[in-house]
Amino acid sequence: MLHINSTPNLPPLFIQPQSAPVGSHTGQIVVIDDQLFVYDQARGKWLSAQTTLLSYANENNSSGRFLEFVGDVTRNGAILPYDATIVYITVKALPTPTPRDKNIEIYIDNTPVPNNDTVSPEGISVDGVVRTSTNSNFFISRTHNIDVDQGQSVRVRVANAGGNIEDTVVLLWLKWRK
Numbered sequence: 001m002l003h004i005n006s007t008p009n010l011p012p013l014f015i016q017p018q019s020a021p022v023g024s025h026t027g028q029i030v031v032i033d034d035q036l037f038v039y040d041q042a043r044g045k046w047l048s049a050q051t052t053l054l055s056y057a058n059e060n061n062s063s064g065r066f067l068e069f070v071g072d073v074t075r076n077g078a079i080l081p082y083d084a085t086i087v088y089i090t091v092k093a094l095p096t097p098t099p100r101d102k103n104i105e106i107y108i109d110n111t112p113v114p115n116n117d118t119v120s121p122e123g124i125s126v127d128g129v130v131r132t133s134t135n136s137n138f139f140i141s142r143t144h145n146i147d148v149d150q151g152q153s154v155r156v157r158v159a160n161a162g163g164n165i166e167d168t169v170v171l172l173w174l175k176w177r178k
Helices: none
Strands: 029-032 035-040 045-048 052-058 084-095 102-108 129-132 138-141 146-148 153-158 165-176
Touching: 045 084, 045 165, 052 153, 084 102, 084 129, 102 146, 102 165, 129 138, 153 165
Parallel strands: none
Antiparallel strands: 029 035, 035 045, 052 165, 084 138, 084 146, 084 165, 102 129, 102 153
């Protein structure tokens, strides 16, 4: 256990900011510019301690459509202020009338992220297509590693094939990347 005594009116801990630290083990921390980062050994990069959520949804039949971002916006997506990595993804949809195997596609700057089913030995995925299943109609991933650069746009589309789903909600969790 680490206990840090502080002096009144002074911060109890100061981490000297760095510009290009070399990480080697999960859990190492550093301040880069004005943000706190934690090294993620499985993904091989510094990721922010903070997580940012992007939410996409549609309450009607979602098949063959881009999901709405912040209301009724379907032809545009979030523009990222920093380099980021999509680290978690959740999908939930209602089937019509039964659960469906349904592809949900992530787009960066109007280009689909490849459906490559690649998983690293650490269990990290860079697959840009996730699926609901006929058993659950949801999908959860805590092992994604999709990089998005500053200024790029992120959108989400439901594939046309596989039957209809409604009330579709896709959440993408991003961490800023250095």
